Amino acid sequence: xxxxxxxxxxxxxVRPEEKALFAAAEARGIPVERIDDGETTFGxxxxxxxxxxxxxxxxxxxxxxxxxxxxxxxGVPTVNAPEVVEVAGDKILSSLRLAERGVPxxxxxxxLSPEAAMRAIEQIGYPAVLKPAVGSWGRLMAKVDDAEExxxxxxxxxxxxxxxxxxxxxxxxxxxxxxxxxxxxxxDEVVAxxxxxxxxxxxxxxxxxxxxxxPVTDELRELSLRAAAAMGGGILAVDLMEAPDGLTVxxxxxxxxxxALAGATGADVAGxxxxxxxxxxxx
Ligand SMILES: Nc1ncnc2c1ncn2[C@@H]1O[C@H](COP(=O)(O)OP(=O)(O)O)[C@@H](O)[C@H]1O
Ligand SMILES: [Mg+2]
Numbered sequence: 001x002x003x004x005x006x007x008x009x010x011x012x013x014v015r016p017e018e019k020a021l022f023a024a025a026e027a028r029g030i031p032v033e034r035i036d037d038g039e040t041t042f043g044x045x046x047x048x049x050x051x052x053x054x055x056x057x058x059x060x061x062x063x064x065x066x067x068x069x070x071x072x073x074x075g076v077p078t079v080n081a082p083e084v085v086e087v088a089g090d091k092i093l094s095s096l097r098l099a100e101r102g103v104p105x106x107x108x109x110x111x112l113s114p115e116a117a118m119r120a121i122e123q124i125g126y127p128a129v130l131k132p133a134v135g136s137w138g139r140l141m142a143k144v145d146d147a148e149e150x151x152x153x154x155x156x157x158x159x160x161x162x163x164x165x166x167x168x169x170x171x172x173x174x175x176x177x178x179x180x181x182x183x184x185x186x187x188d189e190v191v192a193x194x195x196x197x198x199x200x201x202x203x204x205x206x207x208x209x210x211x212x213x214x215p216v217t218d219e220l221r222e223l224s225l226r227a228a229a230a231m232g233g234g235i236l237a238v239d240l241m242e243a244p245d246g247l248t249v250x251x252x253x254x255x256x257x258x259x260a261l262a263g264a265t266g267a268d269v270a271g272x273x274x275x276x277x278x279x280x281x282x283x
Contacts, residue, residue: 005052005278005282006030006032007025007030007031007032007051007052007054007278008032008034008051008054008055008071008076009021009022009025009032009033009035009054009055010035010037010040010054010055010056010078011037012036012038012057012059015257015259017259020262020269020270021273022034024268024271024273024274025274028274035051035054042067046074050071051076052281053078053278053281054067054077055079055274056068056079056080056085061089064254065085065086065089069082077283079235079277079280080232080235081234084236085254085255087232088231088232088253088254089134089254089255090134091133091135092110092133092167094231094251095169097230098227098230101230103227103249104223104243105249106171106172106241106243106250107124107171108124109121110168110169111167111168112166112167113166114154114157114158117154117168121154121170124172125172126144126145126146126147127144127145128143128172129143129144129172130144130168130169130171131169131171132165132169133164133167133169136204136253137207138202138204138207141202174243174250175243175244178197178198179195179197179203179209180239180242180250181193181195181239181240181241181242181247182194182205182239182261183214183220183237183240184237184238184256184258184261184267184269185225185238187234187276187279188225189272190216190220190224190225192261192264192265192269193215194212194260194264195211195213195214196211196260197210197211198210205260211264220240223240223247224249228252230252234276235256235273236256237258239251239252258270
């Protein structure tokens with residue numbers, strides 16, 4: 001391309017996803033600028049040279065938040081937009097947003113102090129699920145079956161000094177089958193969907209769940225698109241569970257991995273992501 005268009009990819013490490021994204025851009029003749037999230041600095045004045053659009057692939061929520069804000073400050077659009085990163089990257093803000101938009105989501109109670117935490121758990125009842133407000137790969141989540149277990153987990157959390165653990169996010173434990181659903185949304189399109197099956201109640205692909213393509217029913221498509229739109233739209237991976245009373249959305253990921261999904265479904269996820277990002281850059 002000779003019109004000076006270039007696509008920045010803001011990343012932490014080059015995973016198979018980033019390799020696929022670089023390859024998809026190259027195959028389309030789109031110049032890519034790799035921007036390492038651990039090396040870049042951001043001043044208040046607009047730098048002389050900037051890409052036309054930035055695809056955020058940082059694995060850090062904090063880095064994603066500030067970087068997308070800085071690029072917006074320079075007038076460079078990002079995928080996803082800063083407001084989307086902010087809400088979807090935080091489970092508390094996401095739950096509020098899903099509830100506001102009438103998207104079915106598990107019952108959730110938030111406590112802002114260790115004192116209130118036990119009350120939040122008792123309000124949800126047992127079993128309850130505790131999650132860090134910011135995090136992924138099912139890390140540091142706990143399924144709590146009774147008050148004794150709850151007190152032990154809260155004691156451990158209180159001993160951790162990170163602010164991440166002083167906020168308690170409690171959710172009802174949803175009696176799903178041995179699987180959940182992952183739906184990849186790009187703009188107004190559902191690109192692919194898969195089941196993630198595991199003996200562990202946490203069915204993350206990163207924890208070794210087995211994956212298989214899932215049929216995209218009208219209900220699944222409609223709900224996933226509504227969940228993505230609730231976050232502000234863009235490239236979003238919607239996590240859903242088959243609750244006894246129907247589908248429920250428990251998470252919407254703003255910077256999703258997709259190796260397992262592309263492998264299970266054969267969908268050209270990287271190609272769709274690049275094409276969408278280029279379209280945003282040319283708007
Ligand atoms: N409320 C819940 N009830 C039952 N299982 C849950 C619940 N919330 C999450 N899970 C399981 O744990 C996994 C990880 O939870 P999730 O909220 O998606 O966090 P992460 O950001 O770590 O992926 C889900 O894919 C699902 O299998
Ligand atoms: Mg998840």
